[in-house]
Amino acid sequence: MNEDGLAAEVEAMRAELANSPVEIVVANHCYGLFELAAVYLSQLPPLLDQARLAIDALGCLVDGLEGRLGETEGQLKDGLSQLRLAYVQIDGAQRAGAEAASSAGANGGTPAQPDAPSGTDAEG
Numbered sequence: 001m002n003e004d005g006l007a008a009e010v011e012a013m014r015a016e017l018a019n020s021p022v023e024i025v026v027a028n029h030c031y032g033l034f035e036l037a038a039v040y041l042s043q044l045p046p047l048l049d050q051a052r053l054a055i056d057a058l059g060c061l062v063d064g065l066e067g068r069l070g071e072t073e074g075q076l077k078d079g080l081s082q083l084r085l086a087y088v089q090i091d092g093a094q095r096a097g098a099e100a101a102s103s104a105g106a107n108g109g110t111p112a113q114p115d116a117p118s119g120t121d122a123e124g
Contacts, residue, residue, distance in 0.1 A: 023070035026061065030069075033058040034079045041083070046090050055083045 001009070017025065033054050040051035062069070062076045069076060 021070070023068065023072070026065065027069060027072040027076060030058055030061050030072075030076050030079075033061070034076075034083065037083050037087075041086055041090060045094070048087065048091055048094070051083075051087060055080070055087060058083070 037051045037054035037058065040047040040054060058076075058080055062073075062080050066073070
Protein backbone atom coordinates (compact mmCIF):
# COMPACT_ATOMS: atom_id res chain seq x y z
CA MET A 1 0.00 0.00 0.00
CA ASN A 2 1.40 3.40 -0.91
CA GLU A 3 1.56 6.39 1.41
CA ASP A 4 -1.58 8.01 -0.05
CA GLY A 5 -3.53 4.78 0.35
CA LEU A 6 -2.41 4.43 3.96
CA ALA A 7 -3.35 8.05 4.72
CA ALA A 8 -6.79 7.50 3.19
CA GLU A 9 -7.28 4.33 5.24
CA VAL A 10 -6.29 6.10 8.45
CA GLU A 11 -8.66 8.96 7.64
CA ALA A 12 -11.49 6.50 6.99
CA MET A 13 -10.82 4.82 10.34
CA ARG A 14 -10.84 8.18 12.11
CA ALA A 15 -14.16 9.12 10.47
CA GLU A 16 -15.68 5.78 11.52
CA LEU A 17 -14.43 6.28 15.05
CA ALA A 18 -15.83 9.82 15.20
CA ASN A 19 -19.24 8.46 14.16
CA SER A 20 -19.28 5.75 16.83
CA PRO A 21 -20.83 6.34 20.26
CA VAL A 22 -17.98 6.83 22.73
CA GLU A 23 -19.41 4.31 25.21
CA ILE A 24 -19.09 1.63 22.51
CA VAL A 25 -15.46 2.58 21.85
CA VAL A 26 -14.63 2.58 25.58
CA ALA A 27 -16.42 -0.77 26.01
CA ASN A 28 -14.30 -2.23 23.20
CA HIS A 29 -11.16 -1.15 25.04
CA CYS A 30 -12.55 -2.74 28.20
CA TYR A 31 -13.09 -6.00 26.35
CA GLY A 32 -9.47 -5.81 25.22
CA LEU A 33 -8.34 -5.48 28.84
CA PHE A 34 -10.60 -8.39 29.80
CA GLU A 35 -8.99 -10.58 27.14
CA LEU A 36 -5.51 -9.45 28.16
CA ALA A 37 -6.15 -10.43 31.79
CA ALA A 38 -7.64 -13.77 30.71
CA VAL A 39 -4.57 -14.53 28.60
CA TYR A 40 -2.24 -13.89 31.53
CA LEU A 41 -4.40 -15.94 33.91
CA SER A 42 -4.46 -18.88 31.48
CA GLN A 43 -0.68 -19.17 31.12
CA LEU A 44 1.12 -22.08 32.75
CA PRO A 45 2.09 -20.93 35.27
CA PRO A 46 -0.34 -18.00 35.43
CA LEU A 47 1.28 -14.57 35.15
CA LEU A 48 -0.50 -13.07 38.13
CA ASP A 49 1.33 -9.72 38.28
CA GLN A 50 0.51 -8.99 34.64
CA ALA A 51 -3.07 -10.21 35.03
CA ARG A 52 -3.57 -8.04 38.09
CA LEU A 53 -2.48 -4.91 36.23
CA ALA A 54 -4.95 -5.63 33.41
CA ILE A 55 -7.72 -6.40 35.93
CA ASP A 56 -6.97 -3.22 37.88
CA ALA A 57 -6.98 -1.16 34.67
CA LEU A 58 -10.34 -2.66 33.70
CA GLY A 59 -11.61 -1.94 37.21
CA CYS A 60 -10.54 1.68 36.97
CA LEU A 61 -12.57 2.10 33.80
CA VAL A 62 -15.64 0.11 34.82
CA ASP A 63 -15.82 1.41 38.39
CA GLY A 64 -14.70 4.94 37.54
CA LEU A 65 -17.20 5.33 34.70
CA GLU A 66 -20.14 3.72 36.47
CA GLY A 67 -23.42 4.89 34.99
CA ARG A 68 -21.76 6.15 31.80
CA LEU A 69 -20.98 2.95 29.88
CA GLY A 70 -24.39 2.43 28.32
CA GLU A 71 -26.00 -0.92 27.74
CA THR A 72 -22.71 -2.85 28.02
CA GLU A 73 -22.09 -1.75 31.61
CA GLY A 74 -23.70 -4.82 33.17
CA GLN A 75 -21.65 -7.19 31.02
CA LEU A 76 -18.47 -5.28 31.83
CA LYS A 77 -19.19 -5.43 35.57
CA ASP A 78 -19.90 -9.16 35.35
CA GLY A 79 -16.69 -9.75 33.40
CA LEU A 80 -14.68 -7.76 35.92
CA SER A 81 -16.17 -9.79 38.79
CA GLN A 82 -15.34 -13.04 36.99
CA LEU A 83 -11.75 -11.96 36.46
CA ARG A 84 -11.35 -10.90 40.08
CA LEU A 85 -12.76 -14.22 41.29
CA ALA A 86 -10.53 -16.20 38.91
CA TYR A 87 -7.50 -14.24 40.09
CA VAL A 88 -8.28 -14.95 43.77
CA GLN A 89 -8.84 -18.65 43.07
CA ILE A 90 -5.65 -19.06 41.03
CA ASP A 91 -3.60 -17.08 43.53
CA GLY A 92 -5.00 -19.17 46.39
CA ALA A 93 -4.25 -22.41 44.57
CA GLN A 94 -0.67 -21.32 43.89
CA ARG A 95 -0.16 -20.30 47.52
CA ALA A 96 -1.61 -23.60 48.75
CA GLY A 97 0.66 -25.50 46.37
CA ALA A 98 3.70 -23.55 47.54
CA GLU A 99 2.79 -24.14 51.19
CA ALA A 100 2.26 -27.86 50.56
CA ALA A 101 5.63 -28.10 48.83
CA SER A 102 7.27 -26.20 51.67
CA SER A 103 5.61 -28.41 54.30
CA ALA A 104 6.58 -31.54 52.41
CA GLY A 105 10.21 -30.49 52.57
CA ALA A 106 9.94 -29.62 56.25
CA ASN A 107 8.15 -32.87 57.08
CA GLY A 108 10.74 -35.10 55.51
CA GLY A 109 8.85 -35.54 52.25
CA THR A 110 5.34 -36.10 53.62
CA PRO A 111 2.98 -33.73 51.83
CA ALA A 112 0.71 -31.64 54.01
CA GLN A 113 -3.03 -31.89 53.45
CA PRO A 114 -4.43 -28.63 52.08
CA ASP A 115 -7.20 -26.92 54.01
CA ALA A 116 -10.65 -26.75 52.51
CA PRO A 117 -11.14 -23.56 50.52
CA SER A 118 -12.66 -20.66 52.35
CA GLY A 119 -15.40 -18.45 50.93
CA THR A 120 -14.69 -16.65 47.69
CA ASP A 121 -13.52 -13.12 48.11
CA ALA A 122 -13.77 -11.22 44.80
CA GLU A 123 -11.41 -8.49 45.93
CA GLY A 124 -8.01 -9.27 44.56
